[in-house]
Amino acid sequence: MNYKIVAISEGIVLIGLIVGFSIYSLYFTSQPIRLSGAGATFPAPLIQKWSAEFKDMTGAQINYEGIGSGGGVKQFTDKTVDFGASDPPMKDSEFSTARGTLHIPITIGGVVPIYNIQGISKGLNFSGQVLADIFSLNITRWNDPRLAALNLGTALPDTEIVVCHRSDSSGTTNVFTSFLSDESAAWKATYGASNVINWPSQTVGGKGNPGVAAAVQQNQNSIGYVELSYALQSDIPYGKVQNTAGRFVEPTIETLAAAASAVSLILPPGNASWASVGSYFNLHNVEEPNDAYPITSFSYALVYRELNVRPGMTLDKAKTLTWFLWWAIHDGQHYAPGLSYVPLPQTVVTHNEATLRMISFNGQQVNNWA
Amino acid sequence: MKASKKHPNFLSKLRSISKKELSGDSTFKIISMLVACNVFVVLGLMFYEIIQNSLLSIQMYGAEFLLGTKWQPFPPNPNILPSFGALPLIWGTLVTSAIALVLGVPVSLGIGLALSEFAPKSFNYIISFFIELLAAIPSVIYGLWGIFVLIPFLQANVYPYLQGALGFLPIFQGTIRGPSILTGGIVLAIMIIPTVSAISRDVFAAVPNSQREAIVALGATRWEKARIVMSYGRSGVIGAIMLGLGRAMGETMAITMVIGNSFNLFGSLFEPGSTLASIIANEFTEASSPPVYVSALMEVGLILFALAIVVNALARLIIWRSTRKIKEAGMV
Numbered sequence: 001m002n003y004k005i006v007a008i009s010e011g012i013v014l015i016g017l018i019v020g021f022s023i024y025s026l027y028f029t030s031q032p033i034r035l036s037g038a039g040a041t042f043p044a045p046l047i048q049k050w051s052a053e054f055k056d057m058t059g060a061q062i063n064y065e066g067i068g069s070g071g072g073v074k075q076f077t078d079k080t081v082d083f084g085a086s087d088p089p090m091k092d093s094e095f096s097t098a099r100g101t102l103h104i105p106i107t108i109g110g111v112v113p114i115y116n117i118q119g120i121s122k123g124l125n126f127s128g129q130v131l132a133d134i135f136s137l138n139i140t141r142w143n144d145p146r147l148a149a150l151n152l153g154t155a156l157p158d159t160e161i162v163v164c165h166r167s168d169s170s171g172t173t174n175v176f177t178s179f180l181s182d183e184s185a186a187w188k189a190t191y192g193a194s195n196v197i198n199w200p201s202q203t204v205g206g207k208g209n210p211g212v213a214a215a216v217q218q219n220q221n222s223i224g225y226v227e228l229s230y231a232l233q234s235d236i237p238y239g240k241v242q243n244t245a246g247r248f249v250e251p252t253i254e255t256l257a258a259a260a261s262a263v264s265l266i267l268p269p270g271n272a273s274w275a276s277v278g279s280y281f282n283l284h285n286v287e288e289p290n291d292a293y294p295i296t297s298f299s300y301a302l303v304y305r306e307l308n309v310r311p312g313m314t315l316d317k318a319k320t321l322t323w324f325l326w327w328a329i330h331d332g333q334h335y336a337p338g339l340s341y342v343p344l345p346q347t348v349v350t351h352n353e354a355t356l357r358m359i360s361f362n363g364q365q366v367n368n369w370a
Numbered sequence: 371m372k373a374s375k376k377h378p379n380f381l382s383k384l385r386s387i388s389k390k391e392l393s394g395d396s397t398f399k400i401i402s403m404l405v406a407c408n409v410f411v412v413l414g415l416m417f418y419e420i421i422q423n424s425l426l427s428i429q430m431y432g433a434e435f436l437l438g439t440k441w442q443p444f445p446p447n448p449n450i451l452p453s454f455g456a457l458p459l460i461w462g463t464l465v466t467s468a469i470a471l472v473l474g475v476p477v478s479l480g481i482g483l484a485l486s487e488f489a490p491k492s493f494n495y496i497i498s499f500f501i502e503l504l505a506a507i508p509s510v511i512y513g514l515w516g517i518f519v520l521i522p523f524l525q526a527n528v529y530p531y532l533q534g535a536l537g538f539l540p541i542f543q544g545t546i547r548g549p550s551i552l553t554g555g556i557v558l559a560i561m562i563i564p565t566v567s568a569i570s571r572d573v574f575a576a577v578p579n580s581q582r583e584a585i586v587a588l589g590a591t592r593w594e595k596a597r598i599v600m601s602y603g604r605s606g607v608i609g610a611i612m613l614g615l616g617r618a619m620g621e622t623m624a625i626t627m628v629i630g631n632s633f634n635l636f637g638s639l640f641e642p643g644s645t646l647a648s649i650i651a652n653e654f655t656e657a658s659s660p661p662v663y664v665s666a667l668m669e670v671g672l673i674l675f676a677l678a679i680v681v682n683a684l685a686r687l688i689i690w691r692s693t694r695k696i697k698e699a700g701m702v
Contacts, residue, residue, distance in 0.1 A: 068655060160545050167631030168652045181446075192446025196653055198453070198633065204549055204642045205631025207652060214517045215630075218525065218548040 033320045038065040039072020039085030042171060042227065043107050043299040046341050047085065050324070050332045057327075060320045069171050070195075076101075076302050079310050082321055084302035087171035089274035100305040102355050103274040105298035106328055108260050108342035110228040111176045111280075112251040112295070113239045116216050117142060117157060122237035125150040125248040128183025128294070131241070134223060135163055135180065136187055137200045142221060150248075157221065164215040164224035167205030169195040171279075176225050178279035179295045193279065228256065229340035243294040244283055251293045256342040258289050259296035264347040270355025271305055301325060307361045318361035326356050326367065417675070424669035426662055427454060435669060436460070441633045443653070443663045454666040456673060458635045462551065462643040463677070466625065467618040469555025469639070474562045474618075475611055481563070482570030482607075483596050486577075498571070505564035513627030516557045521548040521628065524556070529640065544638040547630060552639040554629035558621055562614035569613065573606030574599050605689040612685030616678055622647040646674040 032055075037047065044066030051062035067075075069086040076084025077098040089103055113126055130146055133139040139146060142156040166173045174195045181188040191197050199205065204222075206215040209230040216224040216236060228251050231238045240248040249255050263281040268274055280297040303325065304310060307318040329352045333343040344352070359366045427435065431454055438455015445452055481501065485494050529546045536542045577599045585598045600607065630642020631652060644652075654667050 162545065162547060167626070167648075169655060189446055192444065194444030196443050198440060198442035201458075201632055201634035201636075202641065203632055204547055205644075205652075206549070207626055207631065211517075211627065214521075215549055218517075218521050 132184030470558035
């Protein structure tokens with residue numbers, strides 16, 4: 001008898017829980033508009049800040065998962081998210097699979113060389129060729145004449161360089177090695193440009209930006225590379241890199257924005273393939289301004305031009321998504337410097353406005369407020 | 371009052387339990403057997419899945435995978451095949467685990483002996499509590515502590531003197547790097563201490579007191595008594611060490627944070643390296659294409675799986691042989 005009572009009451013509790021949970025989820029999920037995005041980890045803190053602010057403003061909930069650019073492009077192509085995000089633009093092969101993709105630059109990133117040499121503060125000069133030689137261990141000592149020639153007047157020590165790099169699969173590595181590949185034929189032939197590199201065996205790998213920064217800080221006479229926002233937030237010395245105009249440019253929010261302004265002259269239309277823009281801004285074909293930092297790239301939001309291809313999309317959702325992106329490239333940019341992100345220059349914003357006006361739902365333009 | 375009323379009632383009920391109600395026993399037996407058999411199912415499925423997924427890489431690379439030393443998933447020239455050679459990973463796993471055992475096992479056995487033979491009870495409780503606490507610390511915390519506390523300490527206070535004293539040995543030569551094979555081994559040693567010392571404490575505590583009394587009666591010193599306890603519990607101690615070794619080989623998060631993650635067939639312990647587990651932690655998250663890349667990482671998992679099986683089998687063999695010896699000795 002007792003068992004029966006226990007069993008029956010357990011059953012009642014269980015059914016109650018199920019019913020209660022369904023009512024709860026129905027009630028709470030049907031109310032606000034929910035949108036989902038997934039992709040690059042680099043812009044994730046910024047997008048999450050945006051979605052918090054946007055929710056306060058509109059009540060719409062935007063969930064963004066920083067799963068990596070590769071995963072973002074895959075989920076976007078599979079149409080399991082409302083928007084994707086990626087650090088590199090889609091490759092031509094990816095773009096032809098995901099027909100009707102729009103590329104919308106939402107923020108700017110840069111990769112900077114960091115180092116730890118006793119008595120030397122930030123501002124060492126590097127060229128792409130010299131960086132390639134250092135990271136491939138062709139230059140093994142800090143007082144190498146090729147390095148000294150760029151830093152006249154600085155007494156570089158006669159010590160072995162400890163090279164540090166990202167050990168995890170990383171878009172930052174991709175941007176950095178794309179730059180090295182363009183600057184050095186030897187680098188391109190041996191190591192190439194990708195998220196994972198077959199580094200020389202004596203180099204030290206750290207997991208994530210914090211791992212590289214820790215490896216550099218803990219090894220005397222070391223060099224590594226991290227995202228600019230990470231370098232700005234920690235106090236590791238970082239170097240200047242020579243751009244195509246021949247200047248040694250310190251990476252700052254301003255010099256990254258200058259590079260983005262320069263590249264905005266040659267951006268493809270939002271609905272075309274952006275593969276030509278590359279992992280970083282290759283400004284060899286543009287007249288580069290003196291103050292543009294050379295290892296700079298966009299981070300992109302990816303949306304479909306015709307939003308009805310995404311299952312479950314409604315006009316309301318389409319409007320909210322477009323509004324969110326519109327808000328992100330305008331007012332949302334004010335949050336960028338506080339989080340050490342680079343705000344988009346006006347030329348890029350104008351370019352994006354034209355792209356966002358292309359978005360339609362069932363053939364009807366969604367963005368009819370601007 | 372109520373209880374006394376209930377009591378006879380309950381007894382009469384107990385007497386009248388029918389065979390039908392007893393069938394609950396056999397149901398319970400079947401269910402618990404099924405639950406136990408889950409172990410086979412889970413292990414079998416895991417083995418099948420890992421083999422299935424690593425088939426592509428096994429077919430493409432064969433033995434080259436085990437003997438190769440180059441790891442290049444994205445070759446610079448798209449016309450070249452990606453290279454996957456896991457030898458440096460196997461080497462890294464074996465060496466870091468060996469360092470962990472060399473440094474960790476004596477300390478752990480010392481702790482186990484102290485707790486079972488020498489320490490007063492109150493002290494015993496405190497130490498046991500802290501050992502269990504050590505075992506409960508997540509490995510990522512060990513990793514962070516390794517990066518921010520242990521590495522700077524070792525670099526400033528230990529490694530230069532170690533190289534000064536033992537620098538004639540090739541394994542202590544070369545540039546000293548903070549994140550290195552040696553650092554990885556030291557962190558692993560600290561991580562296996564709770565496991566090995568807790569089990570060896572239990573093993574020593576299980577040694578019958580008659581053994582201790584006999585040796586003490588023969589005039590043995592405390593050290594000699596401890597030796598008898600250790601040799602009596604040898605098989606259990608070996609089991610404890612093997613469990614520690616298993617933990618050291620499979621440890622992922624902490625070792626990834628301190629080992630230096632270089633694809634390196636190292637000669638010196640101050641060089642950076644990688645282990646089978648660390649490369650999976652580093653590269654699996656974004657390894658979506660090409661398919662052979664995922665497959666190669668799966669094969670790395672397969673090697674780790676095989677190593678674990680070999681280690682466990684060896685442990686069983688050693689335990690079996692030493693217990694047989696003891697039994698034979700007892701019979702003589």
